[in-house]
Amino acid sequence: MVKRILKLVGVLLLVLVAVQAINTVRYKPQNTASRAVDLPPVDSAAVAARLGQAIRFQTISKVAGQTERGPAFQGFIDWLVATYPAANRAMTRVMVGELTPIYRWEGSDEALEPILLTAHYDVVPVAQSGLADWQQKPFSGVIADGFIWGRGALDDKSAVVAIMEAIEALATSGFSPKRTIYMSFGHDEEIGGSKGAASAVAYFKDQGIQMAWSLDEGSMILKDVIGGLDMPVASINVAxxxxxxxxxxxxxxxxxxxxxxxxxxxxxxxxxxxxxxxxxxxxxxxxxxxxxxxxxxxxxxxxxxxxxxxxxxxxxxxxxxxxxxxxxxxxxxxxxxxxxxxxxxxxxxxxxxxxxxxxxxxxxxxxxxxxxxxxxxxxxxxxxxxxxxxxxxxEPSAVSDKDGAGFRALAQTFRQVFGDLIVVPGLTVAATDSVHYSKVSDNSYRINPFVFTGEDIKRLHGRNERISVEAMGLAVQFYGALIRNGGV
Ligand SMILES: [Zn+2]
Known part of the structure; x- marks a missing residue:
């Protein structure tokens, strides 16, 4: 009797091991290979210099409900107009919530639902106590050691600049989109977006505009962030x-x-x-x-x-x-x-x-x-x-479609620009302006196309915020390719 039970247990164990082995062998990664495409070159040094200028505007959000804003905010809006003339000629602009610009690049095909690219240009304050630890002054926008330094270099002025750089290049080359593209650059994300992004949403609703999908911050291209993975991971956050x-x-x-x-x-x-x-x-x-x-x-x-x-x-x-x-x-x-x-x-x-x-x-x-x-x-x-x-x-957001057209355009663009990397749907654990924008988008995706390493985490809202000149150049290429992939 005991022998028979032992035999049965032995057989069951063998089956268990066999099933697990088969499952493991059949457990194959998705296709991560990049597709070679010719991307227009980007002058990263010139882009870096302009991000440096953008960082020098001290567009600081201090406390919730803040109504007083210094001239830096209007200064930055004017700088966008002066710095990107071709983009500003190609697009129309309205201001909402006083300091949030909404740009519209009209598509040739009215039947296509528009898409929305968003970023915010306000930044968190710099703690006086940690000032001495900054290797470069936090609003200097200095370029040193291959990095652009200062508050907003990662969160999130760099995204505003990269989007405008991409459009400036596309507009200069004579490109125009089939699908209408909106951009919204919030001025109070760091204190909840109740004036900026919320006013943008009210404007879109008022105009009866609903987006096929929207893109906002919420994740990055994670390199050496998740232990045990050699390949970088683009976590396109769907919620x-x-x-x-x-x-x-x-x-x-x-x-x-x-x-x-x-x-x-x-x-x-x-x-x-x-x-x-x-x-x-x-x-x-x-x-x-x-x-x-x-x-x-x-x-x-x-x-x-x-x-x-x-x-x-x-x-x-x-x-x-x-x-x-x-x-x-x-x-x-x-x-x-x-x-x-x-x-x-x-x-x-x-x-x-x-x-x-x-x-x-x-x-x-x-x-x-x-x-x-x-x-x-x-x-x-x-x-x-x-x-x-x-x-x-x-409340938490709805969960967007990880198989939808927007997700596919993003995944395709990541592979074209960054080569071999893993694209996954993810979850944003903090709060962003997407809380608002998701109200006018069928699907909301959250990621910035910046290569981000484990040691960068402490720079977000922390000391020595910076982005590499190379990463900034790639981000401009990403937005350009995305507009060509998703805007047609
Ligand atoms: Zn942010």
Whole structure:
């Protein structure tokens, strides 16, 4: 009897190994080969010099609701007109929300739905405390060591400049698109886009204009960012997480701290936050995150490939591994992070209220309502209040088509310009102006055509922001090729 059971277990193990081996062998990468095409040359040094000029306009977004803006904003708008004369002759322009230009390049075929290319030219402030660590002054736009230095070099003035450079070259060469192309350059993305991108959307709606697809920032061409992959990855993000901040409030009598009850509002709140943090929001490898790893899986080394090829068997193990790092965990679930605390204003006064603010980034499978329910469930105390912090609740985006014409045009263009690379659909874990633009686009895609390495991550909104002269030249080629591929 025991022998027969052992034999049966042995056979089952063999079958399991055989099935996994077959799955692994059949688990082939998508075609990554580039197609050789002749792309017009770009004078990268001249492009770099103009990005340097653009960086010198201190178009800083400081705080939400900011109404005061210095002359740098209008200065930058005027600079776009003066610097790109052929583009400005080929296109018409309207201004919305005072400082956001919308350009329109009319196509010859009215039957084709238009497309929208977007970027923003406002930048985050530079922390005075870190000023000494900058190798070049943050608004100098200096070109040194093969890089253009300064705030906005990666996020996102470089995209505005690269788009205008591409159009200037196309217009000069006599090209005109079949499909109408719109551009929108927001002036307040870093503080929510409520004046710029939101006004652009209101304008498009008012004009009855709906885009076939739109392109905004949200990812880059990742080189040496994802461990275990030699090839660069163009993650064309098809969705964006939602944004939610909840104020969690514990109330109590208050009074003098020399005669305290067993629990104060602070200790009740602390217990609630601890319970909320005791387990992550349920998630896993489904939807956009599954598609991302499905497309990357075949490119990993054999040991990892076995896991990805046999997800029916290894999914719990894979999810455990991916949950271990914040970057991959954020792709699989709604994240939560307690960020602010308020209690009594004085050390010897019992608080009547203690408030913790928790910031969530909502995965497309969840919603504001489902996250509020999750929070109540975890805290499990009916006396604790949970409320949306005013102005800090945005649902996650819809998920755009990874097989649609826009995605295909983007994928084709990445391969033409950058050679061998992996193109995958991905998820933006932060918030961008796409929140607004997706309201007038059938499909929204999010990626900037900049080669981006692991060590660049800390430069975004950080110190020593820079982009290489070579990367900037490639970005101009990308937008030019994209307009030729997608604009026809
Ligand atoms: Zn940005």
């Amino acid at each position: 964006e997480k939602g944004y939610l901040s909840l104020d969690i409030t514990a109330s109590a009598e208050g009074g003098h701290s020399s005669l305290p009850p067993r629990d104060t509002a602070v200790s009740t709140l602390a217990a609630a936050v601890t319970r909320l943090q005791s387990a992550p929001v349920p998630g896993g490898l489904t939807g956009a995150s599954k598609e991302f790893f499905d497309a990357l899986g075949p490119h990993f080394s054999l040991s990892k490939r076995i896991l990805f090829a046999n997800q029916w068997f290894y999914r719990p193990l894979l999810e455990m591994v991916l949950s271990g790092a914040p970057a991959t965990d954020a792709m699989m679930r709604t994240s939560k992070a307690p960020t602010m605390l308020v209690g009594s204003a004085k050390d010897n006064v019992l608080p009547q209220k203690a408030i913790a603010t928790v910031n969530f980034r909502i995965h497309p499978r969840d919603s504001i309502d489902s996250i509020i329910s999750h929070t109540h469930e975890m805290i499990d105390n009916p006396d604790i209040e949970v409320a949306i912090r005013e102005g800090f609740g945005n």
